[in-house]
Amino acid sequence: MQAIAVRRGETEPTRIDIPRPEPEDGEALVRILRVGIDGTDHEVLESGQGDYPEGAEYMVLGHEAVGVVEDPNGTDLNAGDVVVPTVRRRPPAGTNEYFERGEPDMAPSGYHVERGIVGAHGFMAEYVTSPAEYLVEIPERLAEVGCFVEPISITEKAMEHAYASRERSSGRPNRRWFSGTARSGW
Ligand SMILES: [Zn+2]
Numbered sequence: 001m002q003a004i005a006v007r008r009g010e011t012e013p014t015r016i017d018i019p020r021p022e023p024e025d026g027e028a029l030v031r032i033l034r035v036g037i038d039g040t041d042h043e044v045l046e047s048g049q050g051d052y053p054e055g056a057e058y059m060v061l062g063h064e065a066v067g068v069v070e071d072p073n074g075t076d077l078n079a080g081d082v083v084v085p086t087v088r089r090r091p092p093a094g095t096n097e098y099f100e101r102g103e104p105d106m107a108p109s110g111y112h113v114e115r116g117i118v119g120a121h122g123f124m125a126e127y128v129t130s131p132a133e134y135l136v137e138i139p140e141r142l143a144e145v146g147c148f149v150e151p152i153s154i155t156e157k158a159m160e161h162a163y164a165s166r167e168r169s170s171g172r173p174n175r176r177w178f179s180g181t182a183r184s185g186w
Helices: 037-046 141-167
Strands: 002-007 014-016 029-034 057-062 064-071 082-085 114-116 127-131 135-139
Touching: 014 057, 029 082, 029 141, 064 127, 064 141, 082 141
Parallel strands: none
Antiparallel strands: 002 014, 002 057, 029 064, 029 127, 064 082, 082 135
């Protein structure tokens, strides 16, 4: 199958031909429909020394994806389900408190890998495999725009942080606060 990757030491993406992945137990096979591109992809490329998956000479790019389940492989998913894969995954060293709590996005550097960014192949390929727990089902009618779910989730996380950080003080975050113009003490 075709994939877009960056080879170790290079700073330009390359089209490569790699074997279609086989889902392991607990994993589903997903046919990728669309993948978004953003500044993070440029950073991965420009660094020229991204954290490649262990032992790999290249890393498949892409972290904002939407796809359709091709082979549920015994998981709870169904063939044809439209899914968005999450980006953060357990590190090679194994699980940790952040993943156990269901908050992988709070895991600091070293406690996770990120598909297409740090230490794990991304989604810019015809097919990817993923544990079913990391595949978020979305309505079929959102398939065209599903690659925006990941960036929206980043915004949602920022909002959660903002509200959490203001919880113990007076006032709630508002538009002025988010635009950075509010003074302290309101
Ligand atoms: Zn992104």
